[in-house]
Amino acid sequence: MEKLKNFVRKNPAFTVFFLLTLGVIAIAVFAPVLATHDPYEAVLADAVQPPGPEHWFGTDRMGRDLYSRVIYGARTSLAASLALVCIIMTAGTLLGILAGWFGGILDAVIMRISDMMISFPGMVLALAVAGILGASMTNAVIAIAVVSWTKYARLVRSLVLKIRERDYIAAARVTGSTSSHILWKYLLPNVLPTILITGATDIGSMIMEIAALSFLGFGAKAPTAEWGLMLNEGRAYLTAAPWLMIFPGLAIFITVVVFNLLGDSLRDVLDPRDEQGNGFGRKENE
């Protein structure tokens, strides 16, 4: 308990943003409790009602309760973006370690594929992939994963290249440790904090990218409660019924801000150099 208090005292920003993140996740988890209506229940005659006591955020063009749809939208957006970040983090880390540790042809092949991927605008490539696979939330996640793993692979590779020359790795080799043992015991724990920080800051941008694909018709399909899709559905009524875009837009905005700030504060917690305020990275940015 005392430790926790100390931690909170030392990291007030992280604590606040972590609680906010928990709040966002709680909204997704307890959506059935928080929602006032069934998000898919439509009363066609009640279409495009302005916000009021019965429908707090108004209704959409199919007469569905917008508040409930925004709440349920958190489930779709969070689940998809968390799954996406996990996929690209795992795949990128694995490929980066392989490339950095083993080098040679494996390194060349992985890095050239990665170069190819980053030499093309990510979103355009994701659109192409999603277009080929067809519109669905799973395909949107796959499409963005295909173009986003490279960042992690390159980052991990550079970290591995740095770490592999350290004395403790040399010592491990001398004592007869196998490659898999070194990778698991020494390399992975050392690259993990950086990867976690990158992953946490990426959640926000992944929510945006998934919403963008859905907005463009390559992600979630109607009638799914998904923020990007809801923005698209409300677009035609931008002037006549702005609440159709304002509330899903606000939901995206708040969630992305919360996750971005969490990522930033997580860096402060996990990076010991920044804790003292004289870290190398911090200095360079000043």
Next chain:
Amino acid sequence: MRYRRKITAVLMAGVLAAGLAACGGNGTQDSGSGASSENGGTHLNFSCYSYSNSMDPITNVNSSWCFLRYGVGECLFRFDENVEVENALCDSYETEDYTTWVLHIREGVKFSNGNELTPTVVKESLERLYRTEADGTGSSTPSQYVSFSSIEADDAAGTVTLVCSSRTAALPGILAYPWYGIVDTSVIDSQVIGTGPYQVASLEENSAIELVKNGYYWDGEVPYDSITVYLTEDSSTKAMALKSGDVDLVENITTPSDLAELEADSDYYVSATAGVRLGNSYFNFHGVLGNNALRQAIFCAVDDETMCNVTVGGMYTPGCSVLPSSLSYGYEQLTDSYSYDLERAVQILDEAGITDTDGDGYRELDGQNIHLNYLAYSSRNLDEFAQAVAISLEAIGIGCAVTVQDYDTALANQSAGSFDLITSNAIVVPTGDPSGFLGNFYSGNSGTYGYYENEEYDALYERLLASVDEQERLELIIEMQQLLIDDAATLVHGYYNSTFASRADKVAGADITPMDYYWITTDIRPAE
């Protein structure tokens, strides 16, 4: 170090400024082109939904419509604003038995490439249409309306003699249908050339079409030297382009809020016409929807009144028959056998044993959950109808997934029978007569419309084709409409009201006609 940073900052600022200036420059040039073209001639910017990238009448229905709509081609006859047939490339005709027709081809008409329109070219153009239908190289099906046992051309007399396979009383109306648009067959392998007031200068698929004036046009002065047709899928984008001045004329704003705004603003002229277009969804009778009770329940579960008046904001007039209430085909004598009644829908399903036995929320038919594949395209609010129907069906335990596709893909799936329900929006009197549209439900033609089959209907349809007595035809048409309602043959949503919206200070004469085969015409001209 400090100097280097300063220099870099100045350079970056310079690059940004240059970039912004370049972007701004483009914008100014683009918006300026709305009034006149670069060489100072008159120019029109028109925005419309892209129905097809082809303008060859043989390709499919939409390509033939584009041939006429963009003012590139013409038919031997055309419809006026009262849906009456008038002469176009044919200036007179004779028939004694409604089987052999002698059409006189208007003299002095030239294609936009300068080639002369001769009876031989007309013959070749029509023969090509039927040949490509027969060998499958074209998807247009002209024999749906009329087949010819012979087509003869006499260049000396300036006539084309058409011998119909059967008595065809309404041949001029049929020949006014876009499939029968006349193309210059001598160059058709490389380009589609017609006799319309404009010709295609360049085409960028799904993006824009540049049209230029046809210097050889036969029917009066062509008002614009050039026209840019922007192919815009989204209705709001079209409305915004009109408001921003990027375009001067748009067709069919389908977002109710945008249309209401334009109508209320005197800077814009909105032309609307009572619909002869049916918004409906075809059932695939070869799938799960071959089940009568299921279709009847769907009819009862769908509230067309609310969908037309609320969901699509009055863009459609609700109705129960395939022929619009605004036309004189006895709508008032029809009985809506399966009007909206949710309880009745549930009752029909329960009585037919289509129930949810495993408690997963979806009813089963033959042991399988019902999950309908509903295809839609986003033209004229059809996707909104599809979603509203899907929502209504979910409410009675029928699973329904809506997939919105572009029109060509949806049409290909329709032809292949890869759907349970598919939206449609068609003019029901395409040849000035509903018999062609009613033929969609004739078992010989219904393959591409979901395989509806009813012997009684077939017999009535055959009698309709043979009859020339107006009263008898009307009675047959009423009987056929009632049969389609009783059979729950197609889900009727309503009748579409077409619109044209233009900038009042830029464009004059932009009125939409009930038969919207004609968009760009010589009536549309720069405002005085």
